[in-house]
Amino acid sequence: MIIDFKLPPEKPIGKATIPHHNHHDHQQQPAFIPCFRWPTRGTLLVSVTLAGCLLLATILLLLSVATSALHTLHTSLLQVPNITTFLHPDNNFLLLVDDGLNGRMVEFDGRSVGLDGQNIALDGRTVGRDDRTVGLDGLTVGPDGPDSQSVGRPRWTTERLARRLPQCIIIGARKSGTRALIEFLNLHPRIRKASDEIHFFDEEQNFQRGLDWYRRKMPFSYADQITIEKSPAYFITRYVPERIRAMNATIRLVIVVKDPVTRVISDYAQTLANRIKKGKHYLSFEDTVLTPDGAVDVSYKPIRVSLYHRHLEYWLRVFPRDQLLIVDGDRLVTDPVLELERVETFLGLEHRINASHFHFNATKGFFCIRDAQNDRVDRCLSKTKGRAHPDVPSDVMAKLRDFFRPHNERFFREIGRRFDW
Numbered sequence: 440m441i442i443d444f445k446l447p448p449e450k451p452i453g454k455a456t457i458p459h460h461n462h463h464d465h466q467q468q469p470a471f472i473p474c475f476r477w478p479t480r481g482t483l484l485v486s487v488t489l490a491g492c493l494l495l496a497t498i499l500l501l502l503s504v505a506t507s508a509l510h511t512l513h514t515s516l517l518q519v520p521n522i523t524t525f526l527h528p529d530n531n532f533l534l535l536v537d538d539g540l541n542g543r544m545v546e547f548d549g550r551s552v553g554l555d556g557q558n559i560a561l562d563g564r565t566v567g568r569d570d571r572t573v574g575l576d577g578l579t580v581g582p583d584g585p586d587s588q589s590v591g592r593p594r595w596t597t598e599r600l601a602r603r604l605p606q607c608i609i610i611g612a613r614k615s616g617t618r619a620l621i622e623f624l625n626l627h628p629r630i631r632k633a634s635d636e637i638h639f640f641d642e643e644q645n646f647q648r649g650l651d652w653y654r655r656k657m658p659f660s661y662a663d664q665i666t667i668e669k670s671p672a673y674f675i676t677r678y679v680p681e682r683i684r685a686m687n688a689t690i691r692l693v694i695v696v697k698d699p700v701t702r703v704i705s706d707y708a709q710t711l712a713n714r715i716k717k718g719k720h721y722l723s724f725e726d727t728v729l730t731p732d733g734a735v736d737v738s739y740k741p742i743r744v745s746l747y748h749r750h751l752e753y754w755l756r757v758f759p760r761d762q763l764l765i766v767d768g769d770r771l772v773t774d775p776v777l778e779l780e781r782v783e784t785f786l787g788l789e790h791r792i793n794a795s796h797f798h799f800n801a802t803k804g805f806f807c808i809r810d811a812q813n814d815r816v817d818r819c820l821s822k823t824k825g826r827a828h829p830d831v832p833s834d835v836m837a838k839l840r841d842f843f844r845p846h847n848e849r850f851f852r853e854i855g856r857r858f859d860w
Contacts, residue, residue: 600659604650605633607667607691607786608683610754611674613744614705615695616768619805621669623771623779626792626808631660633668640683641676650686665786675743675750680757691786692758697768698860699745699847700839703728704828706741712826725835735842745843748850755853765854772805 609617625632639645639653660666673679674694683690696702707724714721730736737743744750754763764785771778779792797806800819807819843860851857 600661602654602657603660603666604654604686605657605666605668605690606687607665607693608673609667609669609671609693609695610679611671611694611750612696612702612747613671613674614702614709614741615671615697616766616771617669617671617695619771619775620693620695620766620768620778620782621667622808623775623792623796624667624782626796627783627788628791629664629788630786631658631664631666633657633666636670636672637668638670638672640679641670641672646682665788674754677753680754684757690762692754692763693766693782693785694747694751694763695766695768695771696747696850696858698858699747699843700836700860701769701828702745703741703839704831705826706744708826708828711829724829724831728839729835733838735838746846748846748853751850751853765856767858769858775806 609621611617621632624630633656635656637645637653637656639656645652657666657668673683683692704724707727711721728736728739728742735742751763764782766778766782775797776792776794780790783790783792796809798809799805800807803819805819810818847858847860
């Protein structure tokens with residue numbers, strides 16, 4: 440039996456009848472048989488278009504799923520609200536900068552990039568803003584070789600970074616070497632410093648912004664690092680101790696002091712330079728610190744700042760003595776390593792800062808941080824530091840020393856240490 444597949448175009452496809460022979464006098468019932476029809480050009484075009492659309496939709500769906508997964512992974516790794524990407528001029532690496540509270544180290548093309556702009560590995564070495572270069576062996580390469588500045592090994596790039604409230608504050612005193620101290624301490628690998636004087640606890644408008652605002656002023660740090668800020672006005676502001684204790688009752692506090700007479704002269708020199716710069720009238724040093732009858736003018740604020748024992752009393756009412764460290768600001772100028780070792784011990788840190796980190800700058804008259812990349816370059820404090828002092832008559836100096844002597848003795852008794860004042 441032969442089945443005829445040729446059907447008239449106008450008839451429906453899929454239904455046919457079986458032809459009957461003459462010897463049968465009855466008609467067969469209709470039956471369904473397989474049928475085939477070659478598609479027309481239009482039908483073929485529609486089918487190909489639909490298949491293409493289906494394939495494209497599938498690809499877009501897969502891309503969408505992959506993008507979402509990558510975005511989720513990126514967010515979980517970084518955990519930061521805002522990321523800004525900068526391409527280095529040499530096109531060597533990307534630098535990610537975050538302005539939120541938390542962040543992570545990320546890796547790009549084999550180079551570790553810190554969200555705070557530090558620890559950028561170039562050719563196997565990590566370069567920080569503090570001019571320390573960490574080699575492949577994990578040692579900081581200094582001017583005298585890998586062993587001269589050993590500060591620890593590089594960290595894994597997935598270790599968590601966060602902005603943390605300070606565990607130590609340098610609270611004063613003004614013009615005693617607080618800037619030098621915090622810059623020197625920042626050489627330690629386990630110390631991270633706030634760049635500016637924040638004045639959170641002494642300025643009411645800042646304090647009203649709350650601790651979250653204060654935290655955002657802190658640098659990124661690891662969990663085992665100590666965040667330090669310094670605002671010298673804290674020391675002489677009566678309500679600051681209670682505010683700091685409310686934030687952290689176990690915080691470490693550092694007070695830098697120097698010869699009170701020298702400190703008064705430094706304070707005057709800074710004010711004098713500012714007034715001259717602004718074209719304002721100014722008085723001589725002796726006319727500023729003495730009253731018309733020749734007595735020391737205690738209404739002059741720099742005189743009051745140098746009465747260390749009066750300010751310390753308010754801090755000792757709030758904090759135990761072992762949470763306060765007194766740093767010799769005069770010795771910090773002549774022999775910084777000795778005082779820095781005392782601070783390291785006070786903070787429970789290993790002694791990592793040594794003489795190889797410093798170079799005495801004869802022009803400026805004080806120690807500067809040695810540049811680890813170029814032994815002939817120093818990283819010194821700004822030109823406003825180490826400002827020349829005015830000449831003070833010997834009789835005025837004698838009056839000031841006589842005035843401060845009993846106040847110094849009370850201060851020595853309070854701290855259990857004497858200075859050569």
